Amino acid sequence: MKRMRVKVEPGRMEKLLARSGWGAAFEEDDLRSVAERFWLETAPEGEALFEQGDRDAYMGIIVDGAVDISRRDGGGADRLITTLGDGAVFGEMSVLDGQSRSASARVRKDLTMVVLTAEDFGRLVVERPRLGLTLVRAVSRLVSLRLRQMDNLLEEYFG
Template sequence: MSGAATEEKLREQLRAAGLEIGGFCERIAERGPQLLHNAALLEDFTPEEVGILGGAMLLVRAHPGQALITEGQVGDWMLLLLSGTVDVTKRSPGGEVSRLAVIRQGTSFGEMSMLDGELRYATCVAIDEVEAGVIGRHAIAWLIREHPAVGAKLLVKITQLMAQRLRNTSNQLIRMLEKQ
């Protein structure tokens, strides 16, 4: 599939989810130092590199109560929360919904499905007005091809963030097991 066709497929998925699509996020660095400071995904990038990365990201908006990601669905893209707050929940086999986290500006989410192609693990719903940058697997491939240093840095950063989350989850599991 061509890059244009792949991007259109992503746009269709985002529209089907009811998300409002803006343009690209190439001016993401202009959102101010607070976003760059709060976004672990961006902390190792220069403002110029953030601009390149933003040029590969689509801007989406969601209203309160709107799902950005739905558990069990397919998705080969991830998001960087630019503004707003998102509730992350997981449904148990018995149907009970548990809150996993509340995430704020600067948090990235959706990386696992983007990388491994598996179904979404959790549901992420806007608590208030949300803006997020969306980057798909195809856009990362484009970054690696056209801007190898930025693409490689992004993959390393995603890997580091996922490793940290796995470490945190493992520590929580150990604490729960010790209480039993």
């Protein structure tokens, strides 16, 4: 199996987003509009989705499978940060800020994910401002949650 985009029938993307928990932020009609911006992608175990420092801007929501998130340390060795599974979101920072990747993502277990590019994200914000604001809030909540988790880890580490 190689990494590839998969065409989905109408209505399936909304179901995938709803099942992931991501769809909870949207009303039914809005979810349909948001779902039109996502695509389904599969990737095999071991596939590098992106590397730390890459500039490709998209976020993924895991439908099935697992993804390892890692960072290179000062000596250049990859350090596993976490392994994400079904329903988890990754890559969201690049959609918001367009900066290079702060970590690497590699498929741990054959993956099916839904993907949203920064370009489609931005287009939605411009074309449908109210819906775009809901999407920005959902992604911002996720980023905020990650920052709070990091704060807790730092507090535990430093006492």
